[in-house]
Amino acid sequence: xxxxxxSFIAAVGLILSLDREILSTIWTSLYTSCCAIVFAALxxxxxxxxxxxxxxxxxxxIITLLNTLMALPTVVVGLLLFGLFSxxxxxxxxxxxxxxxxxxxxxxxxxxxxxxxxxLSAVSGSDQRILDTLLTLGATRFQASVQLVKEIRFGVMAxxxxxxxxxxxxxxxxxxxxxNIRGATRTMTTAIALETSKGEFAFGLSLGIVLLGVALLVxxxxxxxxxxxx
Amino acid sequence: MEPVVTLxxxxxxxxxxxxxxxxxxxxxxNRVYALTGPNGAGKSTLLRTMALLTLPQKGTVTVAxxxxxxxxxxxxxxxLVEQSPYLLEGTVYDNLAFGLRLRGIRGKEQRERIKTTLDxxxxxxxxxxxxxxxxxxxxxxxxxARALVLEPEVLLLDxxxxxxxxxxxxxxxxxxxxxxxxxITVVFSTHDPSQPKRLGDYVLRxxxxxxxxxxxxxx
Numbered sequence: 001x002x003x004x005x006x007s008f009i010a011a012v013g014l015i016l017s018l019d020r021e022i023l024s025t026i027w028t029s030l031y032t033s034c035c036a037i038v039f040a041a042l043x044x045x046x047x048x049x050x051x052x053x054x055x056x057x058x059x060x061x062i063i064t065l066l067n068t069l070m071a072l073p074t075v076v077v078g079l080l081l082f083g084l085f086s087x088x089x090x091x092x093x094x095x096x097x098x099x100x101x102x103x104x105x106x107x108x109x110x111x112x113x114x115x116x117x118x119x120l121s122a123v124s125g126s127d128q129r130i131l132d133t134l135l136t137l138g139a140t141r142f143q144a145s146v147q148l149v150k151e152i153r154f155g156v157m158a159x160x161x162x163x164x165x166x167x168x169x170x171x172x173x174x175x176x177x178x179x180n181i182r183g184a185t186r187t188m189t190t191a192i193a194l195e196t197s198k199g200e201f202a203f204g205l206s207l208g209i210v211l212l213g214v215a216l217l218v219x220x221x222x223x224x225x226x227x228x229x230x
Numbered sequence: 231m232e233p234v235v236t237l238x239x240x241x242x243x244x245x246x247x248x249x250x251x252x253x254x255x256x257x258x259x260n261r262v263y264a265l266t267g268p269n270g271a272g273k274s275t276l277l278r279t280m281a282l283l284t285l286p287q288k289g290t291v292t293v294a295x296x297x298x299x300x301x302x303x304x305x306x307x308x309x310l311v312e313q314s315p316y317l318l319e320g321t322v323y324d325n326l327a328f329g330l331r332l333r334g335i336r337g338k339e340q341r342e343r344i345k346t347t348l349d350x351x352x353x354x355x356x357x358x359x360x361x362x363x364x365x366x367x368x369x370x371x372x373x374x375a376r377a378l379v380l381e382p383e384v385l386l387l388d389x390x391x392x393x394x395x396x397x398x399x400x401x402x403x404x405x406x407x408x409x410x411x412x413x414i415t416v417v418f419s420t421h422d423p424s425q426p427k428r429l430g431d432y433v434l435r436x437x438x439x440x441x442x443x444x445x446x447x448x449x
Contacts, residue, residue, distance in 0.1 A: 129316035132283050137329035138306035138380065147328070151319055 003201075010202035011209055021182070022203075026210055029187040032100050032178075033168040036107030037115075040163050044112045045156060048119025049145050053131065063120065069113035074106075074172030081106045082176050098179035103187070106173035111163035118162050122155025123148070158225045165218045169211065234259040234384055234415045235280055235308070240289035242279055242439075250275045250439040252289075257384070257417065260410040264430030265419040272439040273419040274313075277386045280417065281310035294383045306333065308384040313392055315373030317361040322348070322372050325361060329380045347379040352401060366393045378414075385409060387418035391425070403429055 014022055051063060083089050085097040085105075096102045130151050134144035149156055171189040178185030180194055188207045196204040233256035242250040250272040257263060265273050278284040279291060282305050294307045309329075318325050326344045330336070335343065348354050351371045364372065370393045377385055387406075394402050407429055409416050417434075420426065426433040435442045 127316055129312065129314075132278075132310075132312070133316045133318070134328075135283060135302075135305060136281050136308075136310045137376070138302060138309075138332045139328075140300070140302040143302075143332060147318070 007202045007205050011206035014203065014206040015209060019206075022206060022210070024183055025186050025188055025191045025207060028100065028185065029168060029189070029211075030214075032103045032107060032174070032187065033164060035100075035104045036167050037111055037160060037164045039104065039108040040111035040115050040167075041160050043108070044115025044159065044163065045119050045149065046145075047112070047116040048159065049123060049148065051116070052120045052123025053141075053145065053148070066113045066117050066120070070117055072110065072113070074110060074170045075176065076172075077106050077109050078173045078176030081109065081173070085177065097177065098181060098185060100178065100185055102177035103174050103185060106177045107167040107170065110170060110173060111167050114166055115159045115163040118159030119156055122152045122159065126152045126155070154225045154228045158222055161218055161222045161225065165215060165222070168214055168218070231258055233257055234294055235417075236290075236292040237279070238290050238292075240279060240286045240291065242275055242284055242286045244275065248272070248275075248439060250279065250286075252276070252441050255434075255441060255444070257415055259383070259415050260413060261415055261431040262407065262410060262429055263415075263417040263432045263434055264426030265417055265434045265436065266421075266423075266426055267419075267436035267442075270438075271436040273436055274388050275439070276436060277310055277388050277417065277419060280384070281305070281308055281386050283310065306380070307382060308386065309377040309380055309382040310386040311370075311373045311377050311388065311390060313389040315369060317364070317369055317372055317376075320361065321357065322353070322359050322361060322364075322375075323357040325372055325376050326379045329376065333380070343379050344375075347375045350378065351375045351405065352398070367395060367398065370394060378409075381412070382414065384415045384417065387416065389419050389421065391420065391422065 047066075051059060051066075081102065082097070084091050085094070085102050086092055087097075096105070126148070130148055131144055134147050139147065169189065171193060174180070174185070174187045174190045175193070178187065178190065180186050180190040186194075188211045192204040192207050192211070195201075195207075235255075235257040237252050237255040239254070240250065240252040244250075248270070265276065267273055275284060279286055280293075282291060282293065282301060293304050318328060323344060326347065327340055330340050330343065344357065345354070348356055351374050353368060353371050353375065356368070356372070361369070361372065370390065374387070374390065390406070391399055391402060403425070406416060406418065418429075431446065433445050435445075
């Protein structure tokens with residue numbers, strides 16, 4: 001018990017001392033996750049809207065595929081993109097492997113189906129009169145879609161936050177595509193895994209506390225938005 | 231005079247139980263048409279078809295003589311106000327400004343048109359009111375104002391007086407009757423048997439998705 005208590009006190013001490021390595025790790029995590037969620041939003045919001053608004057042959061198949069992709073194991077994404085970005089891979093010449101950009105690419109792949117699915121749910125659950133109202137006021141399909149996003153903005157924000165929650169907490173992509181390089185691609189999750197295996201439990205715990213704090217904030221915000229949606 | 235709306239050989243199937251079938255219907259400009267018929271006769275479907283929101287499986291709908299242009303361009307000539315209208319989040323002004331912005335009308339002209347239209351429908355000074363705080367009758371008026379401010383060639387109203395109290399009904403009917411003077415053709419559906427006689431230049435009677443007759447009030 002003393003071990004846990006002492007480690008916890010040491011971890012809090014590390015956070016409060018604003019340890020450079022901890023700050024650098026937190027920054028890498030937030031930077032890569034924020035970039036990934038921006039790209040995922042740019043891809044996922046239009047996809048969710050398109051699926052929500054239009055009815056076409058194959059729509060159910062795409063939705064099923066999106067649902068499957070939501071549960072995609074992070075190491076599988078890491079593995080596939082590793083093959084893509086490795087020297088022998090088709091995008092090897094870009095030299096992205098073991099850089100934050102490879103991690104961002106992987107996290108974008110992870111978050112996009114989540115954002116798309118949440119937006120699809122928001123559109124499906126929205127008032128069916130919205131689109132007709134916008135169209136009868138003379139909007140094109142595109143203009144109506146943009147306005148629809150404004151009308152269901154809380155659902156869209158919830159989608160983005162849910163995607164962010166997924167990428168900030170993942171290990172597989174960050175480890176396989178980032179390589180856990182100190183000061184460059186080391187994120188909170190990969191640092192926790194590494195430092196704990198090295199016996200630096202207090203260091204791992206300090207990052208765990210920060211990560212938990214971020215996850216808590218994200219979920220509180222998500223809950224608040226969902227209440228507003230309902 | 232060239233008709234403002236022409237429906238030719240229209241077939242709209244909705245599920246297995248209902249279909250709207252209109253062989254031919256022409257609406258003359260600057261007239262008021264009352265659309266009557268029992269529940270499920272197809273009044274709302276016909277209005278939605280004229281508004282180009284429901285596209286027929288067969289036949290053509292031509293608005294204001296132009297088959298050319300995109301669907302959105304054609305829709306800008308005809309506006310539907312539904313029985314239970316949806317108001318956009320924000321203020322009454324935001325709602326009226328939305329369609330005007332799409333037509334490139336901004337600034338002073340936008341403000342003036344909105345003010346004039348709100349006065350016209352009896353809710354002058356409502357610009358800054360949040361739509362979520364409005365009563366059912368006020369929402370109906372905002373929806374009507376939102377359509378009128380666009381100065382459409384054809385205004386389609388689905389049971390517009392259903393949420394209006396008896397004291398406001400007279401003013402509303404007077405407004406409806408005056409719209410042809412502004413160059414607007416009006417088609418409204420109603421269950422009130424006396425309304426077509428009071429307001430409609432023509433009465434369109436629907437039953438089971440078929441147009442039974444079109445009578446001129448004068449006759």
